[in-house]
Amino acid sequence: KQEVTQIPAALSVPEGENLVLNCSFTDSAIYNLQWFRQDPGKGLTSLLLIQSSQREQTSGRLNASLDKSSGRSTLYIAASQPGDSATYLCAVPRGAQKLVFGQGTRLTINP
């Protein structure tokens, strides 16, 4: 059974800091890993998708890495801004059309 864990559940940092969010998964036989952002009362927005053959993906100030052998992914956010405050979720595919999600990390960037 695939389990996805995100630690910490909540993180608060001052504006301008670089930060890392963590995601771990128990079964390393994955096709890809996605990072999502969820704002309060809103749906999920896909930030980055890393395929199993890739080590990294970058989009603007975001960089996601994937280490299948250790069952870990990290999302690096550079020069954090108050607008980055949201819940960040990671997910891996499992079976037919199913994504297994972590519980998320609630990020607060303080001005």
Add this chain to the structure above:
Amino acid sequence: NAGVTQTPKFQVLKTGQSMTLQCAQDMNHEYMSWYRQDPGMGLRLIHYSVGAGITDQGEVPNGYNVSRSTTEDFPLRLLSAAPSQTSVYFCASSSDWTGSNQPQHFGDGTRLSIL
């Protein structure tokens, strides 16, 4: 480009009532899914479809019904609402299966309360 549109945004039902949650996408995606999000349980797959006329059960299908008569629409029906179905429901779509290089696009959700 609207993406994935869900209606209604909020709904309150009484136990035993039935209703349909609407989901429409304008991206010509073949793959569509319904998830529910509950505190402490995360997101769980209810039903999914890989194209018009093709649907299948996910992780928590009991009490829900789906059909897919067009590529654009994927409604979720609650047959007889129960308090345990109080949740936030999300519809998602993609141009390819979850193991591909194509991301999932989510709607803004329907917040459903069953009294």
